[in-house]
Amino acid sequence: MTTRARTEDDGHARWTFRLRVSSTARAALMGEWDRCRWLWNECVAKSKQTHLWNKNRPAGVAKQTCGPAQLDKMLTEARTRMSWLREGSSVVQQQVIRDFGKSKAKAHKDIRERLPMRQRAGMPRWKKRREARPTLNYTRRGFRLKDGRLHLAGGIVLTPVWSRNFSADPSSVRVYQDSTGAWYASFVVAAETEPLAKTGRVIGIDWGVKETATTTSDEHDLPHAQHGKTAAHKLARYQRMMGRRKPAKGQAGSKGYRKAKAQTAKLHQKVARQRQDTARKWAKKVVRDHDALAVEDFRPKFLAKTTMARKAADAAISATKTALIEMGRKHGRDVRLVHPAHTTMDCAQCGARTKHALPLSERTYACTACGAVSPRDKNSARVMLVRAGLDPASADRGSPHGALPRLAA
Template sequence: MEQPCRTEHTVSVGADMVPGMGTEVVRYKYRLRPDALAERALIEEWHRCRFLWNEAVHQQKTGRKPNFTKLGTMLTETRARSSWLREGSQVAQQQMLRTYAQALDASFTVKGRGRPRYKARKKALPSLEYTRRGFRIRDEQLVPKGVTMPVVWSRDLPSEPSSVRITRDSLGYWWASFVVTRERQLIPAVEEDSRVGIDWGVTQTATATDEQFDLPHAEYRRRCSAELAKSQKRMARRRRGKGQAPSKGYQQARRQVAKVHKKAARQNRHDGRAWATRVVDEHQLLAVEDFKPKFLAKSHMARKAADAAVATMKRELVERGRRAGRKVVLVRPAYTTMTCSGCFARAEQPLGLGERIFRCWACGHTACRDRNAAGVILAVAERGHTGVDDVGHWGPPPSGGGSGAV
């Protein structure tokens, strides 16, 4: 049997394990191998769904305020007029409009989330979603409307899938992501007072209060930079003028660029999962800096910050911690590098990025800048807060004992 296309950590059953409670809803992802006819049908279905998405965006831009009810009415009327739309799956088209309605609602309620945009024919990657009445699994093949595709069953499904999302990545590979229900996995039993603080950075991706849980900066993208630059130059040379169809050589060069990017991303994701599993298995309280690396995109650290993949590491740690039933506290990063983890005194001036040692003016405490910040983050979380300013005074945590930060 082939190896699973998605790496998952498996906990072996032992004397120090406790069973998880209940069930959980997860996604199981598998590789698809559609033939030329099936791939053509999937692309046609995607164009129909993309047309409906763009029509919904147009309605929103013209001030008609579409919701899912209005979009459903629009779909019924449009399918009645268009034989091209009737050739496709109504389920996939409904799900596309449902996704649009959810994205539009989130743009009003989630900070920083923009309005849904048009999906360009040459830029947007295909993505189709089917509920249970829109597909079947027959003879170990996935059968949405009018399409039959072999699936690489790298592992068994734990239950009947409630929905499936079919996507194509930048390398041209097709994937099926099934939503299933499974029993919660066994998790290690840890002491209630086991806790760790995590500070994110660029020089070192993650600095913990306990140095054995630090995550060094692997610099995978920097290692691929020479190969990436060579592929990008080849792609630029083979680019045709505006309005002309891309050549086969250009498509090959673009695929090579995507392959290099995917390689670095996979390596970062693998390291993040292994590190997050190790941290979660050893601690009950995870105090994590709520760091948002988006602002670094316009600084001189943009390339190194992207290479560190802080957002990926943070997402893996938070998701695995919550899935394992750990207490995860996100602490705002404001003043964490200016505050002493020993006496909680705050420096008058921010530390420059070149200054890697923190020295407290009040108590004389000296520590690594990032290690001190991790200690402050943990101390804030121990006191039940999410920001340095929320802590009125410095004292022992409610559970007793110090934070063990330094």
């Protein structure tokens, strides 16, 4: 049920720098992006086609596969056929196929693990010209650093605004444009670990809406910071402006529309920075004070239908969870992710499970089997510890409030 914290760049950190991009370089990057986007969409089409064919295939006929080998072949054929595609770097195009494969594998894994619908990574989808932002991924043989400049395959030269020196050679780089139009290079570098002193304490962490994190230690709970609440009325104003100036379908937006859109993006970025700042400070404290962390592996999915408040809460959880995993890894702590299923229904004392999920309004968990009564989120945080195989007694050490009260029989 639990896994060690691991993402695709396990043991690695991302170092991101702003880029200065000449107009020649910008045109070249956009050309590469057009080709990559076309290729990605070809992968989506081919994958859908194979799925459909398999579904309707005659009895007794073997299934077709649409894995990296088939997509590689497709790319080779397309490059032979189209000079336009050949003009682009093959390194970056091969990476599109790998990224597509990863994205599809992730969606399949979530289905296999029967994650709730809202937490699943969806199947890879079309990248539309107006909506998808330019992103190019280069592996080791697709870039080099020389005289402070970043040289990409295909002769594209960019100038990063350096703010620190690499501790090791970067193994890959992602060049992308954010929603404000600025370009960045994000390098993957092997992370240095800075071990901390052992504390003999462990902690269980449950994510939520009102309190971003409820933990088995009272001093480490994190209330929802309400970042974005002050920005909300500004945001509403920009959105009304955008609504009035919304271009017809297929038309480019007016100057006023683009301005409102850029202001919205800037505001979102500001809120995201505040969120990250709060998350990092909290993560540092949690990691400093505990040897092992049992963390609910909650994956918010940003659905269009959810309320603004819920979106803000989910964004806070995402930022905080990421910061915690990164901080834990950096300092050599034991971070264990716990599958979120039924954590609100189980009793942390005796392991009994209630028949029905508690309604969100019910803030107290009362166990009918053993009589334990505790605040609902505190019970869940403790369930994380138990599920992760950590000793709840090590959570109570040094904290007189850690023990759960019991009802007199």
